Ligand SMILES: Nc1ncnc2c1ncn2[C@@H]1O[C@H](COP(=O)(O)OP(=O)(O)O)[C@@H](O)[C@H]1O
């Protein structure tokens with residue numbers, strides 16, 4: 042049984058007219074890395090600051106290790122926050138920065154020296170310990186901010202987009218380092234980011250937020266494979282998911298998606314799916330991830346279409362295919378696939394990988410469960 | 415753009431009026447003062463200064479052996495030390511207490527800085543009236559503590575109470591000065607740093623000592639030095655409230671020099687004392703500038 | 713725990729409250745005293761039982777009331793010092809701001825050398841005026857400038873011009889230089905750029921510098937005391953004579969303090985945001 046380290050219950054926070062956090066609840070287990078993921082401005086930082094005690098929620102409670110800490114000031118919560126802007130103390134040496142928390146707690150001098158050295162070692166800061174913190178580089182500042190928190194051994198470590206200021210290469214290594222540290226030290230960590238890739242790489246579980254609301258909590262896999270709504274589906278995954286909307290109707294023995302006079306034959310795509318009967322006649326959005334689409338140059342598959350455009354993405358190609366007027370999808374393909382614009386290709390899609398959403402509410406419609414019901 | 419040579423017209427506009435003003439009104443008299451300090455000249459003597467005899471360093475020598483000058487100097491320094499210390503501590507405390515938002519804060523600040531805008535003569539008048547035998551300090555405040563005896567306290571007739579009344583006037587008027595500087599300094603400390611310290615477990619007291627104070631240190635130096643130099647000039651309060659008395663017991667340097675020049679007409683001697691004071695001030699100012707601006711830059 | 717915080721918070725408001733009282737009580741005393749008839753000058757309460765305007769009237773028409781109030785000395789009416797203060801402060805301010813504006817522009821855009829480094833600024837401000845009393849008196853006596861408005865105006869503007877330069881330089885520095893460059897590319901002469909482009913943009917700065925310097929001029933006592941006698945007496949000099957020499961005319965003295973406060977307090981609150989900047993020569997931004 043996993044132990045709950047943090048429980049956030051129905052927290053709401055307004056800034057004037059703005060609902061920054063809207064009735065958010067979740068639990069974080071001991072020792073896990075939990076990520077708050079969402080576009081900028083969605084209330085991640087505010088949530089984190091409420092957990093740290095720097096902001097008071099208008100409604101709701103926060104529990105740490107079972108204790109209600111909603112009215113406890115930050116310094117008595119034993120959680121530590123690594124700020125997005127790092128906020129190192131510019132007038133102190135790196136050593137004094139890292140030692141700050143222990144000194145504030147009046148720990149004995151030898152213990153402080155030992156712990157600071159350990160942490161500095163761990164983070165590769167030993168050589169700059171006696172430098173003024175205002176004189177070191179961005180990557181060091183980031184590690185100081187982290188080390189300053191590690192040294193006080195907080196119950197929960199909160200990180201607010203710690204890598205956004207770093208450049209791509211450092212970001213890569215820092216991600217790996219963070220993961221290693223978290224494993225080694227077994228810290229409970231809440232990580233905030235707007236970068237879904239980073240979230241997928243680092244997290245045990247992810248909470249996706251938008252406009253102050255918590256949309257879905259789950260493992261990276263769950264979130265990727267079973268996005269609870271359109272926003273999550275769209276936000277997770279790169280390149281973004283293909284979305285095709287319309288009313289699903291049966292016409293002349295065929296299943297077609299209808300939208301403003303345009304129709305798309307979806308017979309081959311949905312025929313086999315169980316429970317499809319329940320969505321016939323409804324306005325839906327079909328989501329298919331580009332990586333779930335195979336291109337068949339010989340023209341077989343669910344649909345046929347014309348290759349319009351290529352984009353290079355890492356070691357793969359993103360192929361834009363026009364299925365019909367106004368209906369285009371993107372598919373991933375290896376470089377080895379010899380394609381030219383204008384080619385007519387088939388696209389093959391595993392029906393299991395098709396996501397269906399209600400067009401009005403954006404909520405996921407699970408064909409299987411509906412079918413069973 | 416700053417290092418480009420200025421066009422002729424700009425050069426003339428920027429330099430000519432300024433230099434004309436400064437030379438005509440400040441620099442020439444200043445040179446004159448240096449000359450005067452080496453003369454034996456009293457305008458009551460019936461001849462103009464350019465006919466007066468040069469007497470070398472005699473005036474300076476006299477000043478350094480003039481106990482009234484030296485004690486006015488010492489008194490002024492004591493005055494500066496006392497008022498600046500109290501004003502600094504009070505101003506800093508107030509600035510810290512007013513840092514957080516609360517309803518009515520704007521009004522509170524507006525009230526606190528009120529004395530700063532008054533002419534010192536007005537402040538002197540206010541406290542001259544406050545400290546009269548039947549003024550509210552005796553008649554209302556002290557009488558409620560020590561009874562009718564309070565009415566027998568003659569503030570301006572005793573050296574110690576007269577000096578205290580000056581100090582109170584100064585503190586009343588100039589604590590807001592320190593407050594304003596400290597307030598803007600403390601407000602400028604990034605909120606993130608304070609929050610980082612809170613999250614690391616530091617108490618408000620610890621944060622104040624380890625984060626806020628060190629970060630505003632340069633401004634503390636500026637505030638204290640500016641206030642000290644300003645307080646050193648003290649003239650208005652003394653002139654109006656105590657007249658330097660009783661006797662010469664509250665006479666400050668400015669008042670003494672004024673008297674020597676205006677009441678005793680000893681222009682040369684007043685000039686010599688002025689130069690000595692000037693030298694002191696220049697040294698202090700110079701050290702201050704070196705400390706705040708030149709030592710590694712700010 | 714919770715109680716501790718309540719105690720700390722209340723203590724904070726108590727300290728603030730006490731300080732506010734400390735500021736307000738003397739002010740309240742002066743205001744009420746100014747409206748008290750002379751029977752109430754020595755009483756132990758604030759609100760006058762028989763409020764009167766006599767204290768103000770006597771300031772303007774001393775010959776009428778001095779007998780009634782038991783004063784012995786005859787004082788001049790406050791009218792002339794008031795007008796003198798307005799004229800001298802205003803003209804000295806205008807002069808300092810104009811001269812300061814040109815120099816500030818040169819310093820901001822071209823680094824024209826001028827004797828207004830930090831050291832000089834501090835000196836003109838920090839030297840006790842008393843140390844400058846002797847030479848300026850002798851100098852003015854020889855030039856026939858004693859007891860003239862011109863003499864005071866020249867002196868006031870020269871000791872405040874460095875303020876004007878520092879405050880205005882801050883404002884000019886904040887104006888993007890591109891506008892001037894654009895005007896120059898269109899063939900405008902440097903002086904035309906100065907007057908047509910920079911001057912309108914720096915108007916708020918001129919107002920702030922002007923008001924601040926006016927405040928300094930209005931409150932100056934020592935120079936005016938030494939350099940004026942009958943003709944050019946300013947308000948602070950008048951106050952110092954009234955309070956020092958006339959004895960215990962408490963009511964009129966309080967009324968005079970009020971009259972002397974109105975202008976500077978009004979100005980002070982107008983430029984409240986910039987007071988710090990002004991008092992510290994721009995070393996501290998408000
Ligand atoms: N102190 C504040 N005052 C007013 N609005 C704020 C404040 N802090 C955050 N907000 C607003 O609340 C919303 C959520 O902000 P934030 O939690 O910082 O989002 P995120 O970290 O996800 O980018 C944003 O629209 C932001 O502008």
Ligand SMILES: [Mg+2]
Nearest residue numbers: 082085086125
């Ligand atoms: Mg954020």
